[in-house]
Amino acid sequence: MATPSMTSAPSTSAIMRTCLYVVLLVFCLFYLVPLYVMLVNSFKELDEIRGGGMLNLPENFTTAPWASAWSTAQIGVQPTGLKPYFLNSIYMVVPAVFISTMIGALNGYVLSKWTFAYHRLVFGLLLFSCFIPFQIVLIPMARVLGTFGLAGSTWGLVLVHTVYGIGFSTLFFRNYYEAFPTELIKAAQLDGAGFFQIFRRIMLPSSGPIIVVCVIWQFTNIWNDFLFGASFTDFDSQPITVALNNLVSSSTGVKEYNVHFAGAILAALPTLVVYIVSGRYFVRGLMAGSVKG
Amino acid sequence: MSFLKIANVSKSFASTQVLNDINIDIAEGEFVVLVGPSGCGKSTLLNTIAGLENVTAGQIEIAGQDVTHTVPADRDIAMVFQSYALYPNMTVEKNITFALEMRGMSAEAQRKACAEVSEVLQISHLLKRKPGQLSGGQRQRVAMGRALVRNPQVFLFDEPLSNLDAKLRVDMRTEIKQLHAKLGTTIVYVTHDQIEAMTLANRIAVMNGGIIQQLGTPDDIYNRPANLFVASFMGSPSMNILDVTLAQKKTGVEVTLPNGDKFTLADSNIDLKSLKDGQVKMGIRPESIMEKAPASSKDFATLNQLIDVVEPSGSDTFVIFQLGETTMNARFAGDSTVKSGEKIKFHLDLRRVHFFDPETGDRL
Numbered sequence: 328m329a330t331p332s333m334t335s336a337p338s339t340s341a342i343m344r345t346c347l348y349v350v351l352l353v354f355c356l357f358y359l360v361p362l363y364v365m366l367v368n369s370f371k372e373l374d375e376i377r378g379g380g381m382l383n384l385p386e387n388f389t390t391a392p393w394a395s396a397w398s399t400a401q402i403g404v405q406p407t408g409l410k411p412y413f414l415n416s417i418y419m420v421v422p423a424v425f426i427s428t429m430i431g432a433l434n435g436y437v438l439s440k441w442t443f444a445y446h447r448l449v450f451g452l453l454l455f456s457c458f459i460p461f462q463i464v465l466i467p468m469a470r471v472l473g474t475f476g477l478a479g480s481t482w483g484l485v486l487v488h489t490v491y492g493i494g495f496s497t498l499f500f501r502n503y504y505e506a507f508p509t510e511l512i513k514a515a516q517l518d519g520a521g522f523f524q525i526f527r528r529i530m531l532p533s534s535g536p537i538i539v540v541c542v543i544w545q546f547t548n549i550w551n552d553f554l555f556g557a558s559f560t561d562f563d564s565q566p567i568t569v570a571l572n573n574l575v576s577s578s579t580g581v582k583e584y585n586v587h588f589a590g591a592i593l594a595a596l597p598t599l600v601v602y603i604v605s606g607r608y609f610v611r612g613l614m615a616g617s618v619k620g
Numbered sequence: 621m622s623f624l625k626i627a628n629v630s631k632s633f634a635s636t637q638v639l640n641d642i643n644i645d646i647a648e649g650e651f652v653v654l655v656g657p658s659g660c661g662k663s664t665l666l667n668t669i670a671g672l673e674n675v676t677a678g679q680i681e682i683a684g685q686d687v688t689h690t691v692p693a694d695r696d697i698a699m700v701f702q703s704y705a706l707y708p709n710m711t712v713e714k715n716i717t718f719a720l721e722m723r724g725m726s727a728e729a730q731r732k733a734c735a736e737v738s739e740v741l742q743i744s745h746l747l748k749r750k751p752g753q754l755s756g757g758q759r760q761r762v763a764m765g766r767a768l769v770r771n772p773q774v775f776l777f778d779e780p781l782s783n784l785d786a787k788l789r790v791d792m793r794t795e796i797k798q799l800h801a802k803l804g805t806t807i808v809y810v811t812h813d814q815i816e817a818m819t820l821a822n823r824i825a826v827m828n829g830g831i832i833q834q835l836g837t838p839d840d841i842y843n844r845p846a847n848l849f850v851a852s853f854m855g856s857p858s859m860n861i862l863d864v865t866l867a868q869k870k871t872g873v874e875v876t877l878p879n880g881d882k883f884t885l886a887d888s889n890i891d892l893k894s895l896k897d898g899q900v901k902m903g904i905r906p907e908s909i910m911e912k913a914p915a916s917s918k919d920f921a922t923l924n925q926l927i928d929v930v931e932p933s934g935s936d937t938f939v940i941f942q943l944g945e946t947t948m949n950a951r952f953a954g955d956s957t958v959k960s961g962e963k964i965k966f967h968l969d970l971r972r973v974h975f976f977d978p979e980t981g982d983r984l
Contacts, residue, residue, distance in 0.1 A: 513672050514705035518719035518766075519693035528718075532709035 369393065369588035376584050392585035396593055400586050402573050403562060409590050412570030416550060416597075418481050419566055423488040424545045430489070431496020431541060432534060436526050438497070439504040440512050450501060456494035461554050464491075472559055479561035487559060488549045496541050503537040504530065539608040547598045567594045622681075623648035623806055624669070624774055629678030631664055631830075638664045640830040642678070646823075649804045651797075655817040656827035657853070662810045665827070666776050669808060671695050683773050693722075698767035699776040702783060704759045706751035706766075712738075713747040716765045737769045740799075757788045764799075777809040781816065793819060814854050818842065826850045843972075848981035851903045851974060857938065857949045860909070863978070864902040866895050875902065878944025883921035885970055895975065895984060903974040906938065909950035911958065913967035920967040930960050941966070 368376055369392050371385040398408035438450050468487055469478065477483035507530070515525045556566040565573075571594045575587045622645035631639040638661045646652050654662040667673040669680060671692035679688050687695045698719075706715050716737060717730040725733075738744040741761045751759055760780065767775055780796075781789045797820055800807055811817055817824050818838045826833045826841060826849070834846035845851035845859075852858045865876040872886035873895055885892060913920040923943070931938040937956040941948050950966060958964055975984040 508703060508705065510701045510703050510705035511707060513667075513670075513692075514699070514701060514766075515707070515718075516672065516692045517670060517697065517699050519722035520718070524722065529707055529709070 365588040365592055369585055369592060371585055373581070373583060373585055392583070393589040393593075395583070396574070396586045396590035400574055400583070400590065401577065401580075402570050403577075409567055409570055409574065409593055412565055412567045413593065415481055415564055415570075416566040416568075419484045419488070420546060420549045420597075423485045423492065423549050424542055426485070427489045427492030427496050427545055428538060428541045430493050431498075432500045432531065432538070433526065434493065434497040435500025435502075435504045436530055438501045439507070440509060440530075441522070450497070453494050453497045456491075457498065461491075465554070465558055468555075469559065478559060479564060481560075481564045483559050484555060484564070484566065487555050488545075488552065491555075492545045492549070495544060499537055499541045499544070500534070503534065507533065536608060539605050543601055543605060546601050550598050622646060623650070623683055624808070625679075625681040626665075626669070627679045627681070629665070629668060629680065630676050631661075631668060631673065632676050638830050639668070639675075642830075642832055644825060644832070644835060646806060646808065648683075648806055651800050651807045651809065651820060651822045653809045653811060653817040653821035653824050654827055655811055655814055655824055655853075656833075658812060660827040661830040662812075662827050663778055666699075666778055666808060666810045669774070670697055670699050670776055696770075696773045697776055698770045698772040698774075699778065700763045700767050700780045702779040704751075704763040704783075706759060706762055708751055710750070711747065712743065712749055712751070712754070712762050712765075715751065715762055716747075716769050719766065719770050733769050734765075737765045740768065741765050756784050757792065760784060760788075760792060764796075768799075768803075773806065775805055775807045777807065777811075779811055780809075782811070782813070796820065814856065818854070824854075826853060828853070844983070845903075845974065846983050848901060848903070848976045851976065851983075855905055857906050857951075859903045859905050859974075860946070860948045861976075862902045862904070862943065862946050862948075863899060865897075865899055866975075867897050868895070877923075878946055879923075880944075881921075881923055883968075883970070885973075886918065890973075890975065890984070899978055900984060901976040901978050901981075903976060904968060905972065906949045906951040908969040908972040909948065910967045910969065911939075911950075911952045911956055911964070913969075919970050921970055923966045923968065924963060925966055926963050927958055927960050930958060 364381055367384055368381065370388055370390065372387055372389055372391075375386055396409055398410050399406055400408045402409070402412070434453065438446055472478040472483045472486070475483075475486070477486060511529055512525060515529050520528065550566075551568060552566070553568045553572070556569045557572075560566070560569065571590055574590050624644075624646040626642055626644040626646075629639055629642040630637065642665060644652070654665060656662050664673060668675050671687065671690060675688060679686060681687065682695060682697070706712075707718065710718065713734055716734045717725075720730045720733060734747070735744070738747060741764060743758065743761050743765060746754060746758060746762070751762065754762065760783075763780070777796075781792055784792060793816060796809075800820075809816075809820060818841075821838055823835060823837055824841045825835045828849050834841055834850045836844075836846075841850060841854055845854065848861065852861060863878055867874045867876070869884065872884045873892045874882055874884050876882050910920075913922070925941045925943065927939055927941050928947075929940040931940070932954070935954045937952040937954055937958070939950045939952055939956075939958060941950070948966075952958065976982065977984055
């Protein structure tokens with residue numbers, strides 16, 4: 328009785344395991360093939376792409392499409408390449424991520440350690456802001472930016488993304504700080520530290536994992552945003568997502584697929600780098616923040 | 621002259637009253653322990669002294685200054701927390717000097733103060749480490765160092781030993797007592813451990829339900845408990861409480877035990893005349909029930925009872941027996957040879973019985 332079950336148990340699990348890996352591999356390919364196509368074709372000459380063989384490796388390896396996408400491609404009316412728009416995105420994403428993370432940390436600190444009447448309600452309303460679709464705020468936001476004189480500028484986008492990011496960053500930090508021992512705050516109070524001293528000297532230095540989570544989250548969302556970028560900027564302040572769209576969907580001349588591929592990869596590169604560099608902290612931080620909270 | 625004065629302090633959270641009209645006067649250099657079961661309000665009282673929680677009513681004075689509405693940092697107190705509350709991101713040295721830095725002391729003076737304190741607590745070799753790299757006992761020392769370095773008017777301890785293992789706890793208890801003897805600083809110490817309370821305190825405040833049940837010396841608390849709660853809370857195993865009937869006789873007060881046995885109290889430290897006839901609660905500690913007694917002494921009542929259980933603990937032997945409905949616990953010598961199932965004589969020390977009002981629980 329015991330013998331067959333003992334021999335069959337590992338073999339079933341081996342079959343199951345093989346099936347599992349095959350399925351996973353298929354899904355993996357499903358996601359990786361487009362990237363592969365983009366990558367190999369970005370190094371081909373246009374003639375070679377027209378000749379078909381999308382999956383083939385380049386015959387005449389060339390980096391010209393990359394150089395073109397970066398600095399000479401026609402975007403809108405100017406042959407500037409993606410470079411100035413890439414910089415626009417950097418100027419937008421760095422302050423927006425920094426400010427929204429800091430405000431989120433401060434909010435989380437107050438909502439978990441300096442609670443006041445109705446703090447739950449305030450937190451609930453902040454959470455609610457995570458679920459408001461972008462489209463709904465377009466017109467009110469346009470009015471606000473107009474009033475502040477920030478319409479059509481990078482700083483306008485920084486403001487929009489900061490405001491939009493506060494909901495999520497507050498959620499992250501509040502849940503993380505909820506598990507943070509309150510006795511530490513009390514001890515610091517007795518030691519004579521004030522509200523901001525406790526925040527800066529005690530809370531922030533212990534917030535590494537959740538800062539990483541928040542930065543990755545905000546960075547990807549803000550970098551990849553198209554709608555706000557397209558709605559609230561003029562030609563000089565467009566982020567790279569909008570510029571890429573202008574590059575790809577320009578209707579005059581020849582479609583330079585190799586340049587488009589290179590440009591798309593360029594636009595996706597920063598988020599890719601952020602994930603690869605700090606991905607494992609991301610998972611760890613997510614667990615630390617959410618499970619204990 | 622009271623140094624730390626807690627006057628009519630009450631505290632409620634929404635509709636629950638946590639502290640109810642607390643009054644304690646603590647003299648300079650005194651070691652006062654607040655003890656009670658969990659939820660009795662002892663930690664809340666400590667937090668109000670620290671200023672971490674506001675009082676709903678009443679007043680707190682430290683060294684003649686009304687500090688009722690003063691922020692914690694300006695009360696000149698230091699606190700040791702149950703979880704130690706060491707800053708995880710700072711080294712031991714930084715943990716100890718953080719308060720000094722916040723008070724604007726020069727780096728040189730900080731280092732000097734830290735060196736002195738770490739010398740006293742023997743943690744000089746740990747100064748460069750982070751709290752995560754320390755054992756429980758070492759963390760405890762650092763937490764005390766952080767409090768000591770400020771040289772405050774009052775030390776507050778919030779169950780500082782309850783996270784340590786049993787042996788370390790006893791060692792640290794002795795050290796805290798030595799430290800107090802050396803420094804002479806006023807200490808308020810919260811614990812749920814009655815042995816800690818008895819061994820450390822100059823005076824103990826036994827709390828229950830937000831009320832101080834009794835405030836007195838360990839001797840008072842143990843030997844003259846003010847009510848049934850104090851009597852049964854302090855002491856381990858706890859005091860035996862029996863329902864007895866009293867009747868005034870010519871020779872003294874006749875006490876009828878639950879099993880029907882009677883004895884007469886003739887001479888006692890209790891004012892026998894004041895006892896009224898009828899049902900009361902009688903308390904007697906396990907060590908006042910003896911295996912051997914001087915023959916024919918009028919200070920002892922003898923009971924013939926069957927032993928239920930014998931629990932040897934090395935230094936003592938605990939003997940459990942039934943008296944009517946009540947389970948009784950007696951503490952015999954460690955070398956006692958009694959066996960369960962035996963019928964033996966138990967001798968009650970009549971000089972050390974306590975009577976309590978069955979309604980109010982107050983001592984008679």
